[in-house]
Amino acid sequence: MATFQHDVLIIGAGLAGMRAALAAQGEGADIGVISKVHPVRSHSNAAQGGINAALEATDSWEEHAFDTIKGSDYLADQDSVEVLCKEAGAELIALENMGVIFNRDDQGKLGTRRFGGAKKARTYFVGDITGQAILHVMYEQMTKAQESGESQMKVYEEWFVTSLISDGERCLGATVLDMRTGEIHTVLAKGTILATGGFGRVYEPSTNALICTGDGMSMAWRIGAPLMDMEMVQHHPTTLKGSGVLITEGARGEGAYLLNSDGDRFMKTYAPNAMELASRDVVSRAEQTEINEGRGIDGCVLLDMRHLDEKLIHERLWQIRELGIDLAGVDVIKEPIPIQPGCHYAMGGIKTNILGETPVPGLYAAGEVACVSVHGGNRLGANSLLDTVIFGRRAGVAAAEAGREIDMPIAPDSTIEGEQQKLQALLDRPANDEKIARIRWDLGISMDKNVAVFRSAEGLDEQQEEIKKLKARYETVPIEDKGKVFNTDLIFGLELGYLLDCAEAIVLGAITRTESRGAQYRVDFPERNDAEWLKHILLTYSPEGIRLDYQPVTITQWEPKERTY
Amino acid sequence: MKVNLNVKRFDPESDGSTRFQQYDIDMPENSTVLDALIHVREYVDATLALRCSCRSAICGSCAMRVDHRARLACKTKVTDIVSDEGQEITIEPMGNMPVIKDLITDMEVHWSKVRQVVPYLRPTGPPPEREYIVSNEAMLDVAGAVNCIQCGACVSDCPVLEIDKSFIAPAALAKAYRFTGDPRDGTKKERLEMLSNVEGGIWDCTRCNMCVEVCPKDVRPMDRIMQLREQAVAAGVKTNTGVRHGTSFANSVRRLGRLDEMRLFPESVGMFAVPRLLKELPGAFRMLWSKRLMMWTHAIPFAHKPIPGIKHVRRIYDQARSEKKEHSK
């Protein structure tokens, strides 16, 4: 049991977290970085396809911004999108200069590939391991920063944040479980940045790693930070049946086709111009319609790459070829691979401004956990990695700067005792037949049934009831492992609590938004309704209940238009 | 299908002993070993500890010994290991690292070695206005090494590391190649000097190929180590045991058509490294005694006669040399 202090505490060591750490160090702050897994195990490593930036002379940040806003179905805040797209080029070059081995063109300059929802080829990539390639470079830079000794940077690896500490107004830091010892500690900070990633495991199946359990969203929510756009959950069009493992959009970017059971490129019916490269919500709905109308194959449609040059697959899509062979028994060079829409990404999250500040003083957020609202109703492929580095950097700078004016907070002793009692109470629960895994499974399957690509009032109401039941079951589920060292059972128990909070918010958002926009498609309200719904839904937690607020979408220069691909 | 796991358990909070525990479960066909372990953890025995996250061979969390060989559990199908249903699959933590609990090891052994190779790009000269201009071929060449997910499988099964704790080991050396092979790095020679001269550096690999066999991402660490050696020699980093050993070996065969053991050692450590030579003298006598050096005449330095077909051997050398010249043009 100990107390640590830092100017800036960063929770999460994925791309957003590490980018924030480097930026805060650049400002001379003393930094602590906490991650429940070793930084390179963070889920950012799974990003396959690439990262967007309008860097070519033939492209412009305005075009990138327009594609992003249209992709968002006009729910993105346009001031945030402007920041994202204006700063993209410099950030991309910074990544290259740090060491990322981006693909090159014939002249040795950065080369691009096409991605969905974009008029221009502006996706920069490393084969189909872009996230891994960038994440490992970011970790290299962290090592360099630590060796340089310019300012303190301490990385707490395999430490699990259990709660944020609040005095009712400010966020003061976090309580943490050192997974290796089972000890609880407090880490106090002048500014706390959440970079804990998404909540993909709310659904089953999901492209997300097992660690993507919405921890940050739930913890911030519990101290009064509002969650925004939570109903906007992206379902990716090409995921493997069963496991939900992703096949990158880069495959379609390189020219792969989508086929139904008749062998037709069905996208011609839904998006005659963009075809396979329409935005993700459009493609996922098209696939689901084909499947529902009986033109699927065993709940899937086919992704066909047979016509692509074999060399191109070896040089640019090697990982997904291996995944196909290992997980689906299909070599994409020889056969089309069955795929289906699957839960992929949280457009919503903790509401922040363009500095990464949340409405709770002292609390910042960046990356998938946050919602500055650059993705709105639907995120464009390869815009998320960009989001993590741009807003990670901004949050790091903002927290470090603000920290200069603030004294180190003091947390009452009762904080750590309260947290310890909470965990002990979990461990002391009497045994019964309930299993954490079973509750999580039931949650995932029901969310997939009721809150996926197509949604309806009945389905959503049913899901709201289901979540109540799951929460009741969660109240008594026992933690079977009583040990201290690497008690992963306890960790899963805590994560399930976070997942249930996220699910509750997603469903409430989806019920409230009585229109169809981006990823939210209500069969009972099939039209977009700008007159009433050009606004965000904000959910604020309090012990008395959840408060609903609305905030208008910020429009700068792109008036909402009909959206066709 | 019936799956029968035999898992090595270690609980640091009990008496410190290890034991094997059997889990018989039913799994869908096509399951990976990780699926099976997760099933055990979720529904059979919540105390079983392992690391895993992505389920798709990208996060590098789930390396462990399956059937006595380091593998990613998420990339290994049950049917890759056993042909008959219910046949036992042995699961153990990785080797060459301390075990923390069950299948979770302390990977600091690995990370400390990664830090040793200065694991970040060190460009020299003024930064470019935009990106560095480099060929795609160069990027694709290092991509092979960048593909490494730091899972530790090769570190686990490296036999050199098992007896020599100073060996930088395959993964960190592959990481080193990622920088020496990158045209943007300005410290290639410095890196190669360090990697050649440091204890446990590139010349300590015995080329057993184990790392290549166990690597789940086709990084082929040993091939990278060989590339590092070539780069080192090409950069003129030659005053070390490794290079001298190779040169002496090659010269001996060219001269005699066979190995001249009496010269190999002194030439490797350096003819003037008297203390080292004296230190090894007892070993040399033992070799004589045990007839590893076949004849007394062999003990007299430089007394070998070339083998009868030496002409042909030299012709092969000349051919190889001219081809190499041609190639490097």
Ligand SMILES: Cc1cc2nc3c(=O)[nH]c(=O)nc-3n(C[C@H](O)[C@H](O)[C@H](O)COP(=O)(O)OP(=O)(O)OC[C@H]3O[C@@H](n4cnc5c(N)ncnc54)[C@H](O)[C@@H]3O)c2cc1C
């Ligand atoms: C399969 C897949 C492919 C993708 N491909 C692309 C792509 O090609 N292009 C693109 O732009 N986007 C892509 N995305 C989206 C993108 O990868 C993610 O949105 C992004 O990487 C999220 O980064 P992050 O830094 O916000 O969070 P993460 O990388 O998920 O990191 C979260 C961090 O928080 C830590 N953490 C979480 N909870 C706790 C806790 N309680 N205590 C302590 N630490 C905690 C974790 O340990 C981790 O370090 C893809 C996503 C998936 C799933």
Ligand code: FES
């Ligand atoms: S779970 Fe990520 S590599 Fe196996």
